[in-house]
Amino acid sequence: MEFLGSRWPWRALGYLASSALLCGIVVLVAVGIGSLEHVGLRVAAGLAVFGLAVPFVGLFERWRLTWVDTTASRTVTHNTSAPTPTHPASTEAHSRPDRPSRGRSALEWRVAGAGLASLLVLSWIDVIMFGLTVGGPVLLVLTPVVQPPEAIAPGPAVVVAVGSLLLVPAAVYTFTAWAGARGAMLRGLLGGRDAELDEVLRSRARLVDAFEVERRRIERDLHDGAQQRLVALSMRLGLAKLDLPDESPAKEQLALAHEEAKHALNELRELIRGVHTPVLIDRGLPAAVREAAGLSAIPVDVDVVIEQRPATAVEVAAYYAVSESLANIAKHSGAHRASIRARIHAETLTLEIEDDGKGGADPAHGTGLIGLSDRLAVVDGTIAVSSPLGGPTVVRVDIPVT
Amino acid sequence: MRVVIAEDDVLLREGLAGLISRFGHEVVASVGDAAALPDVVREHRPDVVVTDVRMPPGFTDEGLRAAIALRAQSPLPVLVLSQYVEQTYAAELLESGDGAGVGYLLKDRVGEVAEFVDALTRVAAGGTVVGPEVVRQLLRRRRSALQRLTPRELEVLGLIAEGRSNASIARELVVTDAAVAKHIASIFAKLDLPPTSDGHRRVLAVLTYLDA
Known part of the structure; x- marks a missing residue:
């Protein structure tokens, strides 16, 4: 009424x-x-x-x-x-x-x-x-x-x-x-809403591009600047230690300073790895996926066959999907084993990340999967999650490569 | 020992040269980019090359590629210094020239000056040196193939991968040389390594980790 x-x-x-x-x-x-x-x-x-x-x-x-x-x-x-x-x-x-x-x-x-x-x-x-x-x-x-x-x-x-x-x-x-x-x-x-969405996606893609450039710049600056300086500092401290007599207070202080420098280097390296993954840009997705799998706490079988390198944005999005999925698996799934499969077929990069965990992953809960689909949307990618209670969980990502 | 250094950062290059000289070795040349490396090596015929991974012009993995290319021509000992542990790089490098006379260390390791020079000497003598950080990361990989090993055997294998001798491993683990030899024999058996020369099997055992 x-x-x-x-x-x-x-x-x-x-x-x-x-x-x-x-x-x-x-x-x-x-x-x-x-x-x-x-x-x-x-x-x-x-x-x-x-x-x-x-x-x-x-x-x-x-x-x-x-x-x-x-x-x-x-x-x-x-x-x-x-x-x-x-x-x-x-x-x-x-x-x-x-x-x-x-x-x-x-x-x-x-x-x-x-x-x-x-x-x-x-x-x-x-x-x-x-x-x-x-x-x-x-x-x-x-x-x-x-x-x-x-x-x-x-x-x-x-x-x-x-x-x-x-x-x-x-x-x-x-x-x-x-x-x-x-x-x-x-x-x-x-072409009403479609066209509007198109424009929104395009502007988001520009943003992601800009972020990506900025991240690379920061990574390079840190690598060529602070990291090299700290290595040089650590080396000089190591050399100075040689010249001081053992058991002297100065050597003790110097040893502490040397430890501090090493801690700083470790922290800086972790920070830089979070900002950008050099191996992805240098060697492409297969190497970067193997790298990410190697860092995972559980064994991950990697089966990635990609002959031609797709555009960097596609690689970055795919890598992001892999590392997010592996992080989710480590945090929530209780899995003992995971596998990653990637192929390019019919102009589409398809990634499948599977684990033998307890399943029940819900895209509506937790921001991980939502953030992932947002990130994929800018390269026209889609994500599908199958996660029945009791597992297994399969995350499938499709990204057009042309 | 005659050494060639390839490192693009001037301060670090000079620091390395100073460090190596201080231990009585001779730095015959140092270059700032990977492209210059082959000529310098041909001219000076060094005992060992120390190279950074990321160098001009592309700032990706030029140093590593140059090292692998050089080793493809002749068995040149190379110690690669990297800001990161990259399994891909480590595996590629250690597979070159059968893993003899090669080392992959995190750059931080130059702070432990005496150890660093010791590693350099071992590489120059044909040894395989893989930094503990590299080994730790590589060990996480390949768990499936290594599941058959006991924790103690894994520990021993980790030390082998660092390039340690049986005696050094025995000291580290506070056991007898005979116990170490027994562990190593067990590792070789579990990894299906045929009984050829012992040194070669040690390298193969390490490569088993790297080559998942």
Whole structure:
């Protein structure tokens, strides 16, 4: 009942009524062209007017989509914006295969398609729906007025009129549902939410690219700077120790300083490993996966056959998926053994990470799997988790490599 | 002992040279990038090369590749210093030239100056030296193949991988030489290593770890 009182039936009504307006114009133009004398002229004029009208009808459709769909208007703004500027940083480590850009021309085709569908089919259905769901009940309600007395007696006519009032809510649901469905169809044709998502993903991909470049820079700076300095310091302290007599207080202090330097080096190395994995960039995914498997607390069988190196972004995302999964296995699964399998088949990198743990991993709980799917989304990757209670758990990741 | 150093960081390169000289060895040349290494080696014919992994121009694993390439031509002893334990690198290096006259140490190890020079000497003499950090990480791998070994045998194998002699292992574990020899024989048997020359089997036992 709440729905009947809302603005949606009115919006839907206006939406369908505007189709009637469109069809009316079409009929008028058709009559005008039909009055032309020459048959060839009629055909030529008809085609020309039709061709010219299609894009405008498409634009009209796109505009009035906002009546039945609040998200459509934003979509449209994003879609018509100029081609996305590339982030300067992303050129260096740009690794992400460029998504075929849905530029302006693609959008124009979509708009024209919407216009065509509207002119040829949808708007006419609108008129019929409008006639059935609005005209029908109205006529029935008006039975006592519009029907001649010889067709129906005044008494039954009033009964029909009152009874058909009950049809009104059903009619309202019907035409609102149709308007909604029609809106969804057009949104599909115009590439509505898809295109918006596309833009969001693209900007996230730029961010990830920028982060990746930044991480590499930090890693290199730490490696070439602080780490080398600490090694040199440790070496000098080691040499200095040689020159001092044993049991001297200075040597004791120096030994403590030397230990501190070694601790600092260890901590720095762990820190750098967390920031970036050099072996991934140097040697690619198979080596990096073996490395990660080697660091795991439980035995991990590695079966990675990848002949050609995919783009860096794909490798980084895949490596992230592997290390996250291994961390999850170590933390939650209670597994004794795990395996990682990776192949590139049909332009898709597929990773399968399986463990013999207790299962019951739920992507809805814990941020690990959600973070992973977010990270994969920017390279168009998907993640599927099968984890029945009692195990085994299989995490499957698919990433397109082109 | 005549030594060639390849290290791109100037301070570290000079520090290494000073350290090696202080122990009475001769640094015949030092270079700042891997590309210069083959020429210098051909010219000076050193007893051993000490090289960093990551060097110009690409700052990835140039030093390691250069070392492996040199060893493919002639049995040149090489000690590789790395900022990280990378199993891939370690395995590739130790497989070159049958694992004789080769070492893979974490760079931090140069702080233990006497040990470092000792390792360098052992590599120059044809020994295999793998740093304890490297061994520890490599041991975590390959657990399946090593499940047949007892904890004590694993410990012994770890020390073998560090390049220790039986006597040194016996001292470390406070057991007799005979006990160590018994453990080693058991390790060789469990890893299916045929009884060829003992030294070669030691290398093979180590490679069993590395080569998962």
